[in-house]
Amino acid sequence: MENKKQLRWFNIALVAxxxxxxxxxxxxxxxxxxxxxxxxxxxxxxxxxxxYTLMVGQLGATFKTDGGGVxxxxxxxxxSKFAYLAAxxxxxVHVPYLAQKPxxxxxxxxWLFTGNGNFVNQAPVFLVQALSLVIFxxxxxxxxxxxxxxxxxxxxxxxxxxxxxxxxxxxxIAAPFMTKMTIQTAHMNQxxxxxxxxxxxxxxxxxxxxxxxxxxxxxSPYVNQTKNPSKEFPKGMITLAIMVAVxxxxxxxxxxxxxxxxxxxxxxxxxxxxxxFQLLGQYFHVGNFFMWLFALANILASAAALAVSIDAPLQIxxxxxxxxxxxxxxSQKNQRNIPIYGYLLTGxxxxxxxxxxxxxxxxxxxxxxxxxNLNSIVMPLRYLWVFVAYMLLSRKLHKFQSDYLFIKNQTxxxxxxxxxxxxTAFACILGMVPKLSYAANPTSWWFQLAxxxxxxxxxxxxxxxxxxxxxxxxx
Numbered sequence: 001m002e003n004k005k006q007l008r009w010f011n012i013a014l015v016a017x018x019x020x021x022x023x024x025x026x027x028x029x030x031x032x033x034x035x036x037x038x039x040x041x042x043x044x045x046x047x048x049x050x051x052y053t054l055m056v057g058q059l060g061a062t063f064k065t066d067g068g069g070v071x072x073x074x075x076x077x078x079x080s081k082f083a084y085l086a087a088x089x090x091x092x093v094h095v096p097y098l099a100q101k102p103x104x105x106x107x108x109x110x111w112l113f114t115g116n117g118n119f120v121n122q123a124p125v126f127l128v129q130a131l132s133l134v135i136f137x138x139x140x141x142x143x144x145x146x147x148x149x150x151x152x153x154x155x156x157x158x159x160x161x162x163x164x165x166x167x168x169x170x171x172x173i174a175a176p177f178m179t180k181m182t183i184q185t186a187h188m189n190q191x192x193x194x195x196x197x198x199x200x201x202x203x204x205x206x207x208x209x210x211x212x213x214x215x216x217x218x219x220s221p222y223v224n225q226t227k228n229p230s231k232e233f234p235k236g237m238i239t240l241a242i243m244v245a246v247x248x249x250x251x252x253x254x255x256x257x258x259x260x261x262x263x264x265x266x267x268x269x270x271x272x273x274x275x276x277f278q279l280l281g282q283y284f285h286v287g288n289f290f291m292w293l294f295a296l297a298n299i300l301a302s303a304a305a306l307a308v309s310i311d312a313p314l315q316i317x318x319x320x321x322x323x324x325x326x327x328x329x330x331s332q333k334n335q336r337n338i339p340i341y342g343y344l345l346t347g348x349x350x351x352x353x354x355x356x357x358x359x360x361x362x363x364x365x366x367x368x369x370x371x372x373n374l375n376s377i378v379m380p381l382r383y384l385w386v387f388v389a390y391m392l393l394s395r396k397l398h399k400f401q402s403d404y405l406f407i408k409n410q411t412x413x414x415x416x417x418x419x420x421x422x423x424t425a426f427a428c429i430l431g432m433v434p435k436l437s438y439a440a441n442p443t444s445w446w447f448q449l450a451x452x453x454x455x456x457x458x459x460x461x462x463x464x465x466x467x468x469x470x471x472x473x474x475x
Contacts, residue, residue, distance in 0.1 A: 125361065214379065
């Protein structure tokens with residue numbers, strides 16, 4: 001058994017880094033906050049990300065034989081009803097994610113073939129959403145065929161995207177010294193440029209930061225493969241936090257060099273990375289080469305993520321399904337071992353989320369930003385269960401044995417879990433406020449606010465309705 005514990009702290013840090021981090025995290029948060037995002041990154045690392053990852057470490061070490069992740073932890077600490085709700089939340093938050101991926105694929109193809117960002121600014125909303133629906137349904141069909149090749153391509157594309165993130169930082173910071181590029185943001189040498197105004201507008205943007213650093217629970221299986229977990233795992237997690245912080249801060253500096261933080265383009269979330277690589281390519285005299293590389297990597301990584309995210313979260317929900325909470329029909333599998341009715345439910349929910357916004361949001365750029373923002377509201381809901389599990393574990397430390405403890409004091413551990421829970425919920429609730437000018441388009445503003453509130457509640461409510469249906473079908 002001991003010889004399996006081969007992972008060292010630096011292995012843990014690297015595995016986790018490729019899982020958690022990506023260039024889009026830098027671009028999206030710079031688009032929201034400008035240069036003040038540098039201080040935001042430091043605060044989010046210290047106050048949220050480090051405690052979060054260390055809690056995951058303790059939960060993973062305590063329940064080392066459980067393969068279901070957060071729903072298994074909840075089952076061990078409470079009962080199967082709460083475990084079902086945790087598994088449902090984990091699955092259902094992927095619905096907005098699945099609705100966004102076809103847009104990202106289309107934007108990538110647009111840059112690859114036209115070399116500009118006009119598609120985002122000019123394409124009619126209904127055309128975009130019709131194409132998004134077609135792309136999604138094709139991938140739903142491919143996933144139902146048990147497609148495995150795409151996930152292998154996705155692994156390669158994931159490494160390529162990670163490499164592009166590092167390349168972006170190196171080129172962005174080197175460009176003013178090695179080329180004729182001039183720094184676009186004024187006063188980058190002054191501390192005042194980076195200090196946030198902690199006002200209402202600022203707090204409405206922190207859900208995107210939480211969304212960016214979330215997902216550490218995917219690392220939990222590695223705790224048990226670590227040599228001397230009580231020392232090496234926290235060391236690995238703190239190294240991860242430093243790596244993420246350095247990448248975020250240097251990436252934000254690169255963005256400030258390439259774009260004027262005081263006049264951020266409105267289409268930066270959709271087109272920013274492409275603009276940046278195109279500009280860097282011109283300054284380093286390689287034309288569109290960097291932009292084409294990024295477009296290819298982004299298309300392949302997004303396609304693989306789309307296929308995997310249709311199947312994997314659904315399998316987690318249904319494989320350990322309790323017939324008291326999930327209707328038997330939903331778990332029914334075809335000859336390819338695919339839960340076909342589960343796929344159908346996924347198809348219906350994602351299709352609604354693709355079609356409905358097109359009725360009240362004008363312009364693809366607004367639609368892209370809205371769906372990304374919706375992801376930042378909905379996706380962190382699954383992190384809440386991690387903090388619930390940690391609070392419950394803090395109360396029952398005497399009952400469970402663990403190779404690694406984050407906080408030994410029960411009360412302090414509970415308070416830390418509660419802090420992360422409240423902070424995540426606070427970020428999600430304030431994230432519901434639309435990121436567009438109310439005065440410019442009041443109708444669209446109210447429409448987006450309504451969707452931002454209704455969508456998460458409707459998705460969670462459906463999870464409460466299913467056990468009622470399950471009870472009626474078994475009676």
